[in-house]
Amino acid sequence: VRVAVLGTGDVGRCLAAELAEVGHEVVVGTREVEVTRARPAGEHASFDDWSDAHPGVGLATYAEAAAGADLVVNAAAGVVSLEVVAAIDPADLDGVVLLDVSNPLDFSAGFPPTLTVANDDSLAEQLQRACPGARVVKSLNTVSHTVMVDPSRLAGPHEVFVAGDDADAKQVVTDVLVGFGWSPDAVVDLGPLRAARGAEMYLPLWLSLMQALGTTEFNLHVVRGES
Ligand SMILES: NC(=O)c1ccc[n+]([C@@H]2O[C@H](COP(=O)([O-])OP(=O)(O)OC[C@H]3O[C@@H](n4cnc5c(N)ncnc54)[C@H](OP(=O)(O)O)[C@@H]3O)[C@@H](O)[C@H]2O)c1
Secondary structure (H helix, E strand, C coil): EEEEEEECCHHHHHHHHHHHHHCEEEEECCHHHHHHHHHHCCCCCCHHHHHHHHCEEEEEEHHHHCCCCCEEHHHCHHHHHHHHHHCCCHHHCCCCCEEEECCCEEEECCCCEEEECCCCCCCCHHHHHHHHCCCCECCCCCCCCHHHHHHHHCCCCEEEEEEHHHHHHHHHHHHHHHHCCCHHEEEECCCHHHHHHHHCCCHHHHHHHHHHHHHCCCCCCCCCCCC
16 A cells, blocks of 8 residues: 655654555655755654665655555644645545544644634544545544554553544554554544544643643543443
């Protein structure tokens, strides 16, 4: 499978590395290839150093990365995600599974961030409206990037959610999650894409938990009643 991972941050790198590791052909998408390659190390390693350690993963503009991809992953900052998909030729998204792992967080007034969309809409639905030919699936936005690709980092059972309007697309994403090590039982199908609203509105609680627990490595476990 050809995969485009839109985003060069921690999430894009982590997902790209793992998708390549499990055998997919992966290209990371960015605004400007030369600018990204020239950016020095800051919060994390420079992309160039990361790239040297992952020689099988390509780097291209968002549009070039998405051209010919079977699966496109939106791992861009939430506030720019609509801009990012707008850079892609709509024909290249026709029928494509668009896995959206982003969160609609606005940090412009500092921490904690606010949600740019909530209640009666979600970023995932905004992306679906912006890319009507694509089959958008929301998943992985409720866990840190390290847990996304290695759920065994957390002891005991814990879950990840999928939401989307296309059952086959959700199966494609579920297969990707299982490839990352999630047990099929740990993948909870929340139903249609509108369920992404709740998954995104969990973020304020996720951020409070991060502060309370002093770590980004935690997750939810849903305990079912007997009846
Ligand atoms: N960090 C986590 O553990 C975690 C967990 C769950 C979900 N998420 C979500 O995953 C997404 C990615 O998070 P992240 O921390 O890896 O990266 P990030 O810093 O949120 O986003 C980095 C990406 O956004 C792009 N970008 C920034 N400004 C842009 C603009 N004006 N136009 C187009 N693209 C622009 C950057 O492009 P360039 O490549 O050109 O610089 C880069 O590819 C976010 O939506 C985040 O909320 C994060």
